[in-house]
Amino acid sequence: MTYLALNALFFVPVAVLALLALRVQRRRGRPVPWAALAGTGLVLLVATTVFDNVLIALDIVDYDHDLTLGLRVGLAPVEDYAYSLAALVGLPSLWVLVARPATTVPGHEGDDLVTASQ
Amino acid sequence: MGILYLTALLLSLGGQVLMDHRFRLFFWRDARAATVVVVVGVLFFLAWDVAGITLGIFFRGVTDLMTGVLVAPELPLEEVFFLTLLCYVTMNTVGWFTRRRAEVQA
Numbered sequence: 001m002t003y004l005a006l007n008a009l010f011f012v013p014v015a016v017l018a019l020l021a022l023r024v025q026r027r028r029g030r031p032v033p034w035a036a037l038a039g040t041g042l043v044l045l046v047a048t049t050v051f052d053n054v055l056i057a058l059d060i061v062d063y064d065h066d067l068t069l070g071l072r073v074g075l076a077p078v079e080d081y082a083y084s085l086a087a088l089v090g091l092p093s094l095w096v097l098v099a100r101p102a103t104t105v106p107g108h109e110g111d112d113l114v115t116a117s118q
Numbered sequence: 119m120g121i122l123y124l125t126a127l128l129l130s131l132g133g134q135v136l137m138d139h140r141f142r143l144f145f146w147r148d149a150r151a152a153t154v155v156v157v158v159g160v161l162f163f164l165a166w167d168v169a170g171i172t173l174g175i176f177f178r179g180v181t182d183l184m185t186g187v188l189v190a191p192e193l194p195l196e197e198v199f200f201l202t203l204l205c206y207v208t209m210n211t212v213g214w215f216t217r218r219r220a221e222v223q224a
Contacts, residue, residue, distance in 0.1 A: 003175045010166045036215030043211050059179035060123060060196075067175045083163060087208040091159050095209065099151035 003068045007082035014090040021093035028101060037088065044084040052076035123183045127199040134206045143213030144206065152209065159205040160198065167193055167201075 025032055055061050056075040063077060071078045138144045145152040168190060170176050177192045178184070187195040 001173050001175075003170070006166075006170055006173060006175060010162075010169070013162075033212070033216050036212055039215045040208060040211040044208060047207065058123075058183055059181040060183060061176055062179040063176045064174050067173070083166070083204065084208075086163075086166075087159065087204055090162070091155055091205055091208050092212050094155050094158060095151055095212075098154045099148045 003079040014086045017093040018089050021096040041088050048084040049073055052080050120185050123196050130203050134210055144209045156205050160201045163201040
């Protein structure tokens with residue numbers, strides 16, 4: 001199995017989680033924080049590029065390049081970005097499903113904490 | 119030299135904790151939910167790692183920057199901390215962009 005195929009496989013549960021989260025947000029009448037996700041995506045893109053190149057340059061990780069696409073950003077195989085993308089899509093989705101509803105409204109995080117102290 | 123990578127990871131995690139605490143980004147927003155997200159996230163990524171290692175796609179390199187402690191074949195202890203950092207940075211950043219704006223209540 002190639003690195004790409006492996007990543008596609010692991011993306012299935014991530015996509016399912018995201019769809020569930022979208023449905024829950026919609027049912028609660030809450031907006032999806034697209035700007036926040038885009039901003040986070042940008043941060044992760046930069047961070048991943050930096051740390052991945054550093055890790056590879058320092059021989060902390062190595063790959064069988066017969067199983068990679070061969071497309072790289074510096075030293076980093078493009079497939080490595082799948083982890084960061086999965087984190088970006090999957091983790092906030094899981095948060096939506098397990099966090100107290102008041103904490104998922106952009107700009108109103110901690111609302112329940114505020115009212116509790118009043 | 120053996121603890122350099124691990125030390126760098128722990129320092130980064132410490133920085134994330136400070137940011138989280140200061141701005142109520144993740145654990146300081148909902149500790150229970152944050153715990154679930156990090157635990158599930160790290161376990162998920164570890165499974166992904168194990169799959170990749172089992173399939174021979176990637177493996178640890180030869181370096182004296184790591185402790186040499188493995189939690190599974192070819193899976194360094196440092197990777198657990200790295201994946202925790204990945205999850206923490208992701209959620210802290212989302213938390214940063216969705217934090218409550220300071221506003222005057224009428």
